[in-house]
Amino acid sequence: MTFWSRLMADKIAVLCMAVILLFIVAGIFAPMIAPHDPLKMNVLQKYSGISQTYPLGTDQLGRCVLSRLLFGIRTTIFYAMITTFITIAIGTLLGVMAGFFRGKVDEFIMRICDIMLSFPAEVMILAIVGVLGPGLLNVVIANIIAKWAWYTRMIRSVVIQYTDKNYIRFAKVSGCKTSHIMRKHVLPGVSGEVAVFSTLDTGWVILNISALSFLGLGIQAPTPEWGMMLNEAKNVMITHPTQMLAPGFAILIIVASFNFLGDSLQSALNPKIFQKKGRKLNVFTRNKKLISE
Template structure:
């Protein structure tokens, strides 16, 4: 509750949260808001300009760009959120187990994480998609496989910090069960850090889904998706460059919103750290002005 109160005072956080909720609402209400069927083609109206009928014009097949942009939220943002939730769930469970039990359990999980983290995430995603084949589901699977180990290691380090707290030691001495300690003490303690990781990483997943679709390895035509829209627009980039603006700006805005919200959330959860940073900046400014007493 204190985190939310601090977050409400951050104008940037509220602005980014409003943008994210706006996109999510637009995606949910896409059948109502979209003026046309995103798959409906009309070659006679291809490359039509902005009008009341087509607010953002039409593409090379006469499809409404605004309609495809709205429906693209479902494949771009919604699947990114699903990917992030599944990845964090796996990473949180394994990270808490490794950090709490230590010993052989920790050693086994960490060795697997070392193997997974020895490969660059982007290369592993491309390799997995190359083996499984193009498709949105395969992209989601590839992102989960590539990132769960990173989350496990990060959450493990947070859990180890919390297991040294006095209230955790008191719970162990009092005879509380392992499940009770994890549910009532460890998970609430690490939930703040997990939410920061999730917010920051969602933008990364959105970029991955869009990039793979742009390369032809993700969402396949005619499904509307922002990366796929960029892929189609690049063929007419010289003659109709404005076709890249709508999906390009949409990706830029939503990724920036998630990143800035993650930074604000981190500052709200760790106010002491943000104060130290601000204090350090003030001290540097004062020294530069040569007014130090």
């Protein structure tokens, strides 16, 4: 079975991809889907319940919760994906250089990574945002600075495994250019691991962006963002607890989807893990049939 056939055979992976794609499409077409302007206030309609006019009710300023939730996809998920992409690009570039060239290049890059990894990521993010000030751009910069070293070290270890393969050694001996070897052999081999890392880490970045907005260090009002919506809902958590449900469940669903998809990608890339999962599923199915009989 090929990678795609193994991935498509995993029902959880298909479901997670469908959920992520649904969120992305909803975010892209938010201006057309949203029933109201997410910034439009109507104090007379504050804390309205679910209705045909307001499918998820309104908040403390009478703004449509569904509209803010849809536009919040752009600031929460899209910026998390951009952050992950930039971090992955930096980590892949430096990781491939360190793992392929070794020697002084590897030593120099790894010592910088050691310095960066000596600080806890969450503490570093809070420190950077505290210095630069609150704002979405500063949150993105802080996440990139905090995570690039981790990606560099992980990708370096994967590259070292591939550079010891016989076909890459043969390519070096046969006189192939370094750029050709890296482009045709090393990067394709590393791409699967990079996909797993990026998928798993996107959920972590979403949580970080939402958490910083919740603390008042990320997105600033009145811009719609899920963490900011939770920040505003916490003030009325006792009197109007339903205000936290929409953004809370949205964060839960999208983060869980990225995490489960990352696990499924890892299984699809490793046929041995996929076969073990298949055997466990078959045993479970047979036991279920025996019990029903």
